[in-house]
Amino acid sequence: MTEEFDVVIIGAGPAGLFCAANLAGLRVCILEKMNLPGRKLLLSGSGQCNITHAGSMGDYALHFGDASHAAFLKPALRALSNTDLLTFFEKRGMTFETTDAGKVFPTTRSADDVLDVLLDACDAAGVEILYEERVESVKKDGERFVVSTAYGKYLARCLVVAAGGSSYPKTGSSGDGVRLSEMLGHSIVEPKEALTPVYAENFRLADLSGLSFENVTLTIWRDGKKIGANTSDLLITRFGFSGPCVLDASRAMQAGDVLKISFTQLSAEAVDALLVERCRKEGGRLVSNLLYGLSVPDRLVKSLIEEAEIAEDTKGSQLSAVSRKALVRLITSYEVKISRLGDFSISMATAGGVSLSEVNKKTCESKIHAGLFFAGEVLDIDGDTGGYNLQAAFSTAYLAAQRIKAICA
Numbered sequence: 491m492t493e494e495f496d497v498v499i500i501g502a503g504p505a506g507l508f509c510a511a512n513l514a515g516l517r518v519c520i521l522e523k524m525n526l527p528g529r530k531l532l533l534s535g536s537g538q539c540n541i542t543h544a545g546s547m548g549d550y551a552l553h554f555g556d557a558s559h560a561a562f563l564k565p566a567l568r569a570l571s572n573t574d575l576l577t578f579f580e581k582r583g584m585t586f587e588t589t590d591a592g593k594v595f596p597t598t599r600s601a602d603d604v605l606d607v608l609l610d611a612c613d614a615a616g617v618e619i620l621y622e623e624r625v626e627s628v629k630k631d632g633e634r635f636v637v638s639t640a641y642g643k644y645l646a647r648c649l650v651v652a653a654g655g656s657s658y659p660k661t662g663s664s665g666d667g668v669r670l671s672e673m674l675g676h677s678i679v680e681p682k683e684a685l686t687p688v689y690a691e692n693f694r695l696a697d698l699s700g701l702s703f704e705n706v707t708l709t710i711w712r713d714g715k716k717i718g719a720n721t722s723d724l725l726i727t728r729f730g731f732s733g734p735c736v737l738d739a740s741r742a743m744q745a746g747d748v749l750k751i752s753f754t755q756l757s758a759e760a761v762d763a764l765l766v767e768r769c770r771k772e773g774g775r776l777v778s779n780l781l782y783g784l785s786v787p788d789r790l791v792k793s794l795i796e797e798a799e800i801a802e803d804t805k806g807s808q809l810s811a812v813s814r815k816a817l818v819r820l821i822t823s824y825e826v827k828i829s830r831l832g833d834f835s836i837s838m839a840t841a842g843g844v845s846l847s848e849v850n851k852k853t854c855e856s857k858i859h860a861g862l863f864f865a866g867e868v869l870d871i872d873g874d875t876g877g878y879n880l881q882a883a884f885s886t887a888y889l890a891a892q893r894i895k896a897i898c899a
């Protein structure tokens with residue numbers, strides 16, 4: 491069976507659906523390998539869908555790793571900003587609310603509602619969505635792309651690869667996008683887990699799993715050199731650390747790196763001076779009671795005192811300088827060595843993907859084949875937590891749709 495369309499889109503995730511919804515008037519078909527659309531979108535924000543971030547478009551540049559990635563995204567974000575995106579959904583009846591941290595969610599806190607709007611918009615645009623149609627190969631034959639599934643061939647003047655990355659493969663995004671892009675001659679930046687937790691060697695805080703902290707600063711060290719830093723909220727897990735502070739910085743980490751975490755916003759010198767003072771003035775109190783006001787939870791204080799090998803019943807007046815320094819170091823520079831990063835089954839994004847150097851940032855069109863487009867996570871783009879990834883998927887999809895309309899007009 492062979493069918494012909496103006497546009498074939500691979501993948502019914504947010505990028506594929508949004509691109510299609512913006513192509514009314516053209517014969518558009520989405521090929522989706524799963525039996526349902528938007529499986530990953532439904533998981534987003536724990537099912538509540540943190541659809542975008544309310545920050546200024548200028549600030550977005552700080553949330554996609556190194557500057558070249560943000561520079562690539564600039565035209566897409568200019569074409570479809572966070573407010574443009576929300577307007578699209580508001581026109582279709584949705585309302586949104588923004589958290590203090592700038593994360594935007596549907597008022598209903600339902601990713602299903604976001605998906606429903608996308609599907610209705612595709613329906614209104616006359617888009618055909620074919621499920622359980624896994625694209626196995628793609629090639630360009632003259633002016634047309636030939637897209638093959640187990641059931642047939644689809645010919646199209648324009649092809650959009652919106653097949654996602656490699657994270658959460660059970661949702662359907664299992665790396666096919668980069669394999670298909672390679673078939674069309676595109677270079678791939680090796681995919682790597684991003685937005686993923688770290689597993690720590692000999693982790694001693696496992697009993698505190700579930701404890702979270704606001705505004706923690708961590709630094710990343712490789713071969714004795716500091717290679718990165720982040721300040722945000724941190725979560726202790728059974729195996730190491732998670733939470734935005736670690737997730738957002740994880741794209742820069744690898745096994746063997748050392749993380750140094752400060753559980754307080756005070757410097758080591760300030761904590762030391764404070765302890766010296768309190769040991770002098772309140773020497774009759776237990777050391778565990780002298781760390782008040784540092785916003786370090788009591789349970790953590792207890793663990794760190796144990797790790798510093800200070801006996802539980804030690805009083806301030808009995809604390810030796812060596813033990814005090816050891817405790818201060820654990821509070822302000824808690825060191826763990828990364829044994830491994832969370833794999834693709836739990837990482838929320840994929841770093842790497844289709845190399846940006848071969849994609850026109852003003853159109854998301856391939857520099858190798860006219861009429862070939864990339865949108866969403868298949869590109870070598872990964873944003874921080876907070877709504878940046880969905881915004882990038884929608885903005886790149888929108889940009890591709892504008893150029894496709896011009897080509898097919």
Ligand SMILES: Cc1cc2nc3c(=O)[nH]c(=O)nc-3n(C[C@H](O)[C@H](O)[C@H](O)COP(=O)(O)OP(=O)(O)OC[C@H]3O[C@@H](n4cnc5c(N)ncnc54)[C@H](O)[C@@H]3O)c2cc1C
Nearest residue numbers: 501503504505523534535540625654662663866867877880
């Ligand atoms: C648990 C979790 C929570 C998240 N929460 C948020 C959040 O709150 N905010 C945010 O901004 N981002 C979040 N993200 C990231 C966000 O979901 C992704 O960035 C986004 O879904 C990427 O959209 P996409 O359309 O590019 O790819 P995907 O959503 O991965 O969609 C790709 C589609 O292509 C299909 N496909 C793949 N290969 C083929 C093939 N060969 N043939 C046919 N179809 C194929 C897949 O089945 C899938 O339906 C989260 C991710 C995870 C895993």
